Amino acid sequence: MAIEGQRAGRPRDDRVDAAIVAATRELLAEVGYAGLTMDAVAARAGVGKGAIYRRHAAKAEMAFAATVYGMDPRTFADTGSLLGDLTALAEAVAGDLGDPAASRAIMSLLGEIGDDTASVAQFLKACVEPEVARHLEILERAADRGELAAPPDAELVHSVVGGTVMAWLLVHHRAPDGLAEKLARFMHAALTGAAPPRESDGV
Amino acid sequence: MAIEGQRAGRPRDDRVDAAIVAATRELLAEVGYAGLTMDAVAARAGVGKGAIYRRHAAKAEMAFAATVYGMDPRTFADTGSLLGDLTALAEAVAGDLGDPAASRAIMSLLGEIGDDTASVAQFLKACVEPEVARHLEILERAADRGELAAPPDAELVHSVVGGTVMAWLLVHHRAPDGLAEKLARFMHAALTGAAPPRESDGV
DNA sequence: TAGTTCCGAAACTAGTAGTTCCGTATGATG
DNA sequence: CATCATACGGAACTACTAGTTTCGGAACTA
Structure with missing residues (x-):
């Protein structure tokens, strides 16, 4: 089992995650959710569909993750009023x-x-x-x-x-x-x- | 051309319109938009798919029409405040x-x-x-x-x-x-x- | 080295939107 | 009544997409 969070075998490539998120966002902006296809995301990201489904269970979840990604919970400075x-x-x-x-x-x-x-x-x-x-x-x-x-x-x-x-x-x-x-x-x-x-x- | 709004040939059956709207609403409530299929609407309404596409250009428009249908613009009585x-x-x-x-x-x-x-x-x-x-x-x-x-x-x-x-x-x-x-x-x-x-x- | 998991790529399954055609029904027009 | 245009249910059909599986190969652990 090795270290917690470290599985045996080849580790996932972070660049693949980033490429999927980027491609999904670009395509969402270009063609909207209904026009978004998994093949297009895979092609744009330069990855196989298997790599996508290894990370996201379905199209909706992928789009959701790509949209939410990076929406960090900023804290707002106290403006005084x-x-x-x-x-x-x-x-x-x-x-x-x-x-x-x-x-x-x-x-x-x-x-x-x-x-x-x-x-x-x-x-x-x-x-x-x-x-x-x-x-x-x-x-x-x-x-x-x-x-x-x-x-x-x-x-x-x-x-x-x-x-x-x-x-x-x-x-x-x-x-x-x-x-x-x-x-x-x-x-x-x-x-x-x-x-x-x-x-x-x-x- | 006959009278304005009256085309030659068999006129559309109002009951078909109503059946499509009713079936769409029922199925939207039961399975949601993503689970809604045109075949299911046609079957539930007891109409052919041709009758649906004669009225609505696409699934989204059909669902939209069924949802909006009957939302009459009520006027509100003046409650005084x-x-x-x-x-x-x-x-x-x-x-x-x-x-x-x-x-x-x-x-x-x-x-x-x-x-x-x-x-x-x-x-x-x-x-x-x-x-x-x-x-x-x-x-x-x-x-x-x-x-x-x-x-x-x-x-x-x-x-x-x-x-x-x-x-x-x-x-x-x-x-x-x-x-x-x-x-x-x-x-x-x-x-x-x-x-x-x-x-x-x-x- | 052995075992596990990842990778891109491609083939494959299953299901859906939308189209087209059929034979028939219905109403308007003449 | 006869004709024409359109609507009807039903079924077959096309085109496309989500999701799965498989492949040879690569990367990492033990």
């Missing part, structure tokens, strides 16, 4: 989802993963939980500052931020420019019950 | 999307329709525009009452409501119960810059 933190958060989310290919892939996957418990659990663990934790940090910082009366439901806040960005981009097909600030001001008003400073006009 | 109107609105949206099959189908379709201009235009015209109009009515009523200072961006409000419900159900897999009230109170605070009446705790 709730509005500043919210703006940074909204900009990060809009940046992640601003690429139409990424948001389209996530939509397709959310629709198709369905009740497959393993995938859902993986998705929640890998993506959602760290994000909610980030939201919670920001909210708790604001509560410590006295900007918030009571700690709100972090999952609701997360749903509002992510869902709004998704709908803005994919339902209304509006440009992401300016969305982060609008959304941050909206969130700030909702959370503090007070209009944010600067700009007297509406949302 | 912004919070009441928002609650009614959120309950309606949560009700529409509360069926996991419906929301999953919409997610898949949004992901796959992509840049197909015809489908996007149809979707915007049939679903999104009437909904945004409803939102605008509610917001204008509130402005007339003096509850709102300036009319906010109706498309942003629409994105927040629909996107939040979607994320709540499909990302977090939380039950729709209680979501409408939470969301309405959140929206109310964001729009008016004041905490809604009743219940002193946070969002």
Whole structure:
């Protein structure tokens, strides 16, 4: 058995992993999820299909992994104000989802993963939980500052931020420019019950 | 050519349209979009595949049409307050999307329709525009009452409501119960810059 | 050296979207 | 009534794709 995590035989080539992820991302951007084929990914990556299926059980999981890959759970610097933190958060989310290919892939996957418990659990663990934790940090910082009366439901806040960005981009097909600030001001008003400073006009 | 809209030859049977829609909805609920097959729809509906393709150019369009079918643009009674109107609105949206099959189908379709201009235009015209109009009515009523200072961006409000419900159900897999009230109170605070009446705790 | 796992490549299976044709049914037109 | 155009269910058919298996060979461990 050798050392933990070190199996006998030839070890996997990290470059193969990277090539698969890169090819999947490129093709998702070019042809979308429905147009994505395993043969095309293998050809673009210069690997055999066996190498792909050794790593990913199915097309959806591969696309999911390629999309999620590298979405590291950044921590946000304390900007000193709730509005500043919210703006940074909204900009990060809009940046992640601003690429139409990424948001389209996530939509397709959310629709198709369905009740497959393993995938859902993986998705929640890998993506959602760290994000909610980030939201919670920001909210708790604001509560410590006295900007918030009571700690709100972090999952609701997360749903509002992510869902709004998704709908803005994919339902209304509006440009992401300016969305982060609008959304941050909206969130700030909702959370503090007070209009944010600067700009007297509406949302 | 005869009368406008009336072609020569045997006219289409409305019952076939209805059977296709019904079969598609049932199967979407049972097996999801990815598991949906044209042969199964044809068999369940008791029609030939030709009859389906005479009406719908592709599987995605068929599923889309079946999902959207019958989503009439209700008008909401004036409850007398912004919070009441928002609650009614959120309950309606949560009700529409509360069926996991419906929301999953919409997610898949949004992901796959992509840049197909015809489908996007149809979707915007049939679903999104009437909904945004409803939102605008509610917001204008509130402005007339003096509850709102300036009319906010109706498309942003629409994105927040629909996107939040979607994320709540499909990302977090939380039950729709209680979501409408939470969301309405959140929206109310964001729009008016004041905490809604009743219940002193946070969002 | 022996055993295990990896690699690219190719052949293969199984299943689905979408098309085409058949014989028949149905309604409009003359 | 006769004709024409289209719709109908059904079945056969094409083209394509997900996923599996197999191959000779390479890389690593023990």
